[in-house]
Amino acid sequence: MTDRISSLLDYTFDRRQDALRRDADWAPLLERFVAEKTPDMARARIGLCEMLRAEGEKPAFLDGERIAFTRTVRQIPDLHSDAEMDARRATGTAFGEKGVVFNITADFGPSIRDGLDARLSEMRSRLERARAEDDAAGIEFLENSILSVEAVLGLVERYRAAAEERGLTEIVEILSRVPRLGARTFHEALQSLRILHYAMWCEGEYHCGLGRIDQYLLPYFESDIREGQLDEDGALELLEEFFIACNRDSDLYIGVQQGDNGQSVMLGGVTRDGKPAFNDLSRLCLKACGELKLVDPKINLRVNKETPIEIYRLGTELTAKGLGFPQYANDDVVIPALERWGYAPEDARDYTVAACWEFIIPGCALDIDNIDAVNFPGALDTTLRTLASGGSGAEPPSFAAIEAAFLAEVKRRADALVAKYSHVEVLPGPFVSAISAGCIASARDLSCCAKYNNFGIHGTGISVAVDSLAAVRELVFEKKLVSLQELVALLDTDFAGRPDVLAAAKAAPKMGNADARADEIAQRVIAFWGHAFDGKRNDRGGIFRPGTGSAMYYVWHARELKASPSGRLSGQPYPANWAPSLDFPVKGPVSVVRSFTEPDLGLVSNGGPLTIEIHDSAFAMPDGVDKVAELVRFFVMRGGHQLQINAIDRETLLDAQAHPEKHRHLIVRVWGWSGYFVELDKEFQDQIIKRVELAAP
Amino acid sequence: MKGRVFEIREFTLHDGPGVRTTVFLKGCPLRCAWCHNPEGQRFEVETMRRRDGEEIPCGVDWEASALARELLINADIMLQSGGGVTFSGGEPLAQAEFVCEVSDLLHAHGIHLAIETSGHAPQEDFRSVVSRMDFVYQDLKHHDADAFRRWTGGDLALVLENVTWLRTSGVPFVFRVPLIPGVNDSAADRAALEALAAGAKVEWLPYNAAAGAKYPMLGRAYPLAKRGD
Numbered sequence: 033m034t035d036r037i038s039s040l041l042d043y044t045f046d047r048r049q050d051a052l053r054r055d056a057d058w059a060p061l062l063e064r065f066v067a068e069k070t071p072d073m074a075r076a077r078i079g080l081c082e083m084l085r086a087e088g089e090k091p092a093f094l095d096g097e098r099i100a101f102t103r104t105v106r107q108i109p110d111l112h113s114d115a116e117m118d119a120r121r122a123t124g125t126a127f128g129e130k131g132v133v134f135n136i137t138a139d140f141g142p143s144i145r146d147g148l149d150a151r152l153s154e155m156r157s158r159l160e161r162a163r164a165e166d167d168a169a170g171i172e173f174l175e176n177s178i179l180s181v182e183a184v185l186g187l188v189e190r191y192r193a194a195a196e197e198r199g200l201t202e203i204v205e206i207l208s209r210v211p212r213l214g215a216r217t218f219h220e221a222l223q224s225l226r227i228l229h230y231a232m233w234c235e236g237e238y239h240c241g242l243g244r245i246d247q248y249l250l251p252y253f254e255s256d257i258r259e260g261q262l263d264e265d266g267a268l269e270l271l272e273e274f275f276i277a278c279n280r281d282s283d284l285y286i287g288v289q290q291g292d293n294g295q296s297v298m299l300g301g302v303t304r305d306g307k308p309a310f311n312d313l314s315r316l317c318l319k320a321c322g323e324l325k326l327v328d329p330k331i332n333l334r335v336n337k338e339t340p341i342e343i344y345r346l347g348t349e350l351t352a353k354g355l356g357f358p359q360y361a362n363d364d365v366v367i368p369a370l371e372r373w374g375y376a377p378e379d380a381r382d383y384t385v386a387a388c389w390e391f392i393i394p395g396c397a398l399d400i401d402n403i404d405a406v407n408f409p410g411a412l413d414t415t416l417r418t419l420a421s422g423g424s425g426a427e428p429p430s431f432a433a434i435e436a437a438f439l440a441e442v443k444r445r446a447d448a449l450v451a452k453y454s455h456v457e458v459l460p461g462p463f464v465s466a467i468s469a470g471c472i473a474s475a476r477d478l479s480c481c482a483k484y485n486n487f488g489i490h491g492t493g494i495s496v497a498v499d500s501l502a503a504v505r506e507l508v509f510e511k512k513l514v515s516l517q518e519l520v521a522l523l524d525t526d527f528a529g530r531p532d533v534l535a536a537a538k539a540a541p542k543m544g545n546a547d548a549r550a551d552e553i554a555q556r557v558i559a560f561w562g563h564a565f566d567g568k569r570n571d572r573g574g575i576f577r578p579g580t581g582s583a584m585y586y587v588w589h590a591r592e593l594k595a596s597p598s599g600r601l602s603g604q605p606y607p608a609n610w611a612p613s614l615d616f617p618v619k620g621p622v623s624v625v626r627s628f629t630e631p632d633l634g635l636v637s638n639g640g641p642l643t644i645e646i647h648d649s650a651f652a653m654p655d656g657v658d659k660v661a662e663l664v665r666f667f668v669m670r671g672g673h674q675l676q677i678n679a680i681d682r683e684t685l686l687d688a689q690a691h692p693e694k695h696r697h698l699i700v701r702v703w704g705w706s707g708y709f710v711e712l713d714k715e716f717q718d719q720i721i722k723r724v725e726l727a728a729p
Numbered sequence: 730m731k732g733r734v735f736e737i738r739e740f741t742l743h744d745g746p747g748v749r750t751t752v753f754l755k756g757c758p759l760r761c762a763w764c765h766n767p768e769g770q771r772f773e774v775e776t777m778r779r780r781d782g783e784e785i786p787c788g789v790d791w792e793a794s795a796l797a798r799e800l801l802i803n804a805d806i807m808l809q810s811g812g813g814v815t816f817s818g819g820e821p822l823a824q825a826e827f828v829c830e831v832s833d834l835l836h837a838h839g840i841h842l843a844i845e846t847s848g849h850a851p852q853e854d855f856r857s858v859v860s861r862m863d864f865v866y867q868d869l870k871h872h873d874a875d876a877f878r879r880w881t882g883g884d885l886a887l888v889l890e891n892v893t894w895l896r897t898s899g900v901p902f903v904f905r906v907p908l909i910p911g912v913n914d915s916a917a918d919r920a921a922l923e924a925l926a927a928g929a930k931v932e933w934l935p936y937n938a939a940a941g942a943k944y945p946m947l948g949r950a951y952p953l954a955k956r957g958d
Contacts, residue, residue: 546802619739620738620739620740621739621740622739622740622748622750622803622806623739626802626803649742650742653742653743655746656742658747658810659740659742659747659748659810659812662747662748662806662809662810662812663740663748663806665809666748666805666806666809666810669809
C-alpha cells in the first residue's frame with residue numbers, strides 16, 4: 033500500500049470527512065410536495081436537483097485524492113410523507129421496503145463507456161418521438177430524466193471549477209471529460225463510476241451494488257497496461273482509492289444496521305457468452321481488498337466446476353484475514369436456475385448479487401428479491417398445534433401426515449404472500465433509469481418497466497424446522513418418549529420438568545451432521561419450497577423466486593416463537609440464512625457442507641448462503657488456506673449454490689463487546705454483508721458469538 | 730475385530746496433508762506428565778463431567794469395518810484434496826491389529842493414511858502398522874532414558890529401536906518434539922534431541938498452556954499443574 037493510499041485510509045478511519053458535512057432541512061420541500069400533490073416522477077427529479085444544486089452538495093477534495101466526490105449533505109430529501117404512503121397502502125398498494133428503487137446494479141459498463149452526453153442526446157431524440165406520439169408517460173419520464181442527468185453534470189461542473197480554483201490540475205482534466213463523455217482510461221472509468229454511484233445514493237436509491245467491476249472496467253485496465261499508461265501497481269493504487277471511497281459516505285446510506293449498505297462487487301465466473309471471466313483485474317480486486325481490510329465493497333466470487341484451486345486459494349487468503357468475504361456463488365447451479373426462471377441465457381451468465389446474496393442481473397432488472405419471508409419453524413409450530421388440538425379421542429396422525437400438513441402450511445403462507453404483493457408499486461428514479469438498459473428506448477422509468485420484475489421470498493429457519501421434524505419423528509414415533517400433545521405443551525414451557533425430553537430433542541438427528549435421517553427431510557422440504565410458487569405471477573409480469581436466505585427476518589421471526597421440537601428454547605435465534613441450528617455442536621465443516629448440499633439448491637436460487645465459521649487458528653497452519661480452499665471447492669462440486677466462510681475466534685468477539693474502543697476495525701459477517709462488530713446492535717453481536725461458539729477449534 | 734475410540738474429529742488441521750479426519754484411539758502405555766488428552770490414556774470406557782454437569786462418555790467400541798465405513802463417508806473430499814485419515818490417541822499402536830484392519834479397508838479406497846505415535850510398542854506392532862502408513866509423525870519426547878522413564882513411565886530403548894527401523898522403512902516421517910518447560914526445553918536438551926533426529930526433520934511443538942484443561946473433568950489432577958505459566 034502506498035503512503036498516499038494509507039493516508040486516505042486514515043482519513044476515512046478517523047472519520048475526518050464528517051467535518052465536511054452539514055445537515056439539511058428538507059421539511060419545507062416535502063410540505064410543498066404534499067400541498068401541491070406533486071407527481072412521483074417530478075418529486076424524484078426535484079429531490080435530486082435540490083440535493084445537488086449549489087445550496088446543497090458542495091465540492092469537497094481530500095488531500096492527495098485522485099478520484100473526487102464526497103457527500104457533504106447528510107440527509108437526502110423525503111419525497112413522500114408517511115400519511116401519503118399510508119393512504120396508498122390503504123388502497124391496496126404494497127411497496128418493497130421504502131418503496132424506491134433498491135437492491136439493484138445500474139448498467140455501469142455502457143454508461144461509463146458512452147458518457148452521459150450520449151444518454152442526453154438519446155433522450156432528447158426519444159422525447160421528440162414521444163411528443164409526436166402523444167405519449168404522456170414517456171414525455172414525463174424523459175423530461176425528468178434529462179433534468180436529473182443535467183443536475184448531476186451540473187455538480188460535476190462545479191467540482192471541476194472548484195478544482196481549478198485550487199489548482200488540482202489532474203482532477204480538472206478528468207472532470208472535464210467524465211462522466212459527460214466516455215472514459216478512455218482506467219482512472220477516468222473509476223472516476224466516472226464513482227460519480228454515477230454517488231448520484232444514485234443522492235437520488236434515494238439504496239443497496240446500490242457495483243456489480244461485475246472486473247468485467248466492465250477490464251477494457252480500460254487492459255488498454256492502459258498495453259499502452260504503458262499504467263502498470264499493475266498504478267492500477268492497484270487507483271482501485272484501492274476507489275474502494276476506500278466506498279467507505280467514506282457509507283454511514284449515510286440506508287440500511288437496517290451499519291454496514292448493511294449493499295455495495296457488493298462480483299468477481300470471476302463466466303462472461304455473457306460463457307467463457308471463463310476471472311482475469312488480472314479480478315486478481316487485483318482481491319489484492320486491494322486484502323490490503324485495505326475494509327467492509328466495503330463486499331466481495332463476491334463466482335466459481336464453477338472448472339475453477340482452478342488457485343482461485344479458491346486467493347479467495348481463502350481474504351477469508352483468513354477475517355473479512356467475512358469473499359462470498360462464493362456457484363455458476364453451475366445459479367445460471368441454470370435463473371434460465372429456468374425465464375432469464376435469457378446471456379443475462380443469466382451475467383448475474384451478480386443484490387445487497388447481500390440475492391442473485392440479480394445487473395443493468396436491466398428490477399427484481400424485488402427480498403420482498404418477504406416465510407417463517408419455517410413458525411409454520412411447523414402452527415401445524416403441530418393444530419394437529420395436537422385435534423381432540424384426544426382422535427387417531428394421532430402419522431409422521432408422514434405431520435410432514436404433509438407442515439408443507440401444506442408452508443404453501444398456505446406462500447399463497448398469502450402472493451396475495452399480499454398482488455399490487456406492488458415502485459417509486460420512480462429518473463436518474464438511475466438513464467443509466468439502466470432499455471429505459472430510454474422504451475421511454476419508461478426503471479421502476480415500472482424493467483426487463484425483469486420478479487419477487488424473491490426468503491425462507492427463515494429452514495434447518496430449525498427440518499431438525500424439529502426429525503425430532504418429532506424420533507421422540508413421538510420412534511422412541512415414543514412423549515405424545516404429540518405432550519410435546520406441544522412442553523414447547524410453551526421450554527420443556528419444564530422434562531429435561532429428558534429436552535436432552536432427547538437435542539440428541540435427535542440434525543442437519544449439519546451428514547445424518548440422512550435429517551437430510552432426507554431437508555431434501556423433501558426444499559423440493560417442495562422450490563415449487564411453492566409455480567404458476568404464480570405478480571402484476572408486474574414477474575414470478576416469485578423462493579430462496580434459502582433470511583435477511584434480518586431470522587431475528588424477527590425467532591423472537592415471536594416459543595420453543596421448537598429441535599430443542600431450541602423460546603426466543604432463541606435462528607441461524608442466519610442456510611446454516612445449522614445454533615443449539616448443538618456439529619461434527620465439523622465437512623459434514624455441514626455435505627448436509628447442506630444434499631437438497632437440490634437450484635430450486636431455491638433466489639440466494640441465501642451456507643455460512644461456516646472456521647476458528648482462526650486454522651489459518652495459523654501453513655496449509656490452513658489450502659484446506660479451507662478445498663472445503664469451498666468441495667461445496668461447489670457437490671452443487672452448493674452460495675457459501676460464506678468466517679474466520680473468527682470467540683475471545684476476540686467477547687473482548688470487543690466489553691472494550692469496543694480496542695476493536696473498532698474488527699469485521700464480521702452478519703446476515704449477508706460484512707460490518708464492523710462494534711457498530712452492531714447487541715442482539716446481532718450475541719447471535720454471532722453464539723454461532724462462533726459452535727465452531728470447533 | 731473391535732477397537733476402542735474416544736473421538737473422531739473431521740477437518741483436523743495439524744495431522745497431515747489435505748482435508749483429514751483424525752481417529753483418536755483409546756488407551757496408552759505411557760503416562761506423559763504433560764498429556765493434553767488424558768481421556769485417551771486408560772483403555773477403559775470413562776465419563777467426563779463438564780462444569781455444567783453434562784456427562785460426556787469417552788470410549789466407543791467400533792467394529793473395524795463399521796469405522797472404515799464411517800470414515801469413508803468423507804472419501805470424496807479426502808481424495809479431492811489429497812487428504813485422508815490420521816490415527817492418533819492415546820497410542821494407536823496399542824491397538825495395532827485393529828488399526829491394521831481399518832487401514833487396509835481405507836487403503837483399498839486410495840485413502841492417504843498417517844499416524845501420530847510415541848513409538849512405544851512392540852517391534853512387530855510398530856512394523857506392521859507403520860508399513861501400512863503413508864506418513865508417520867514420530868514423537869521424540871526425551872533423549873535421556875532416565876528422564877524418559879520419569880516423565881512418561883516408558884522405556885526409551887524400545888522407542889529408539891523402532892525409530893531405527895523407521896529410518897530404513899522408506900515411509901516418510903517427521904519427528905515431533907513437545908517442548909515441556911523444565912523437562913526437555915533447555916538448549917542442551919534440544920541439542921541432544923537434534924542429535925537423536927540425526928538430520929531428519931523435527932517439528933518443535935510449543936507447550937500448550939491449556940493442556941491440563943480436561944483433568945478436572947475426569948476427576949484427576951494435572952501432573953504439571955504448576956508449570957507453563
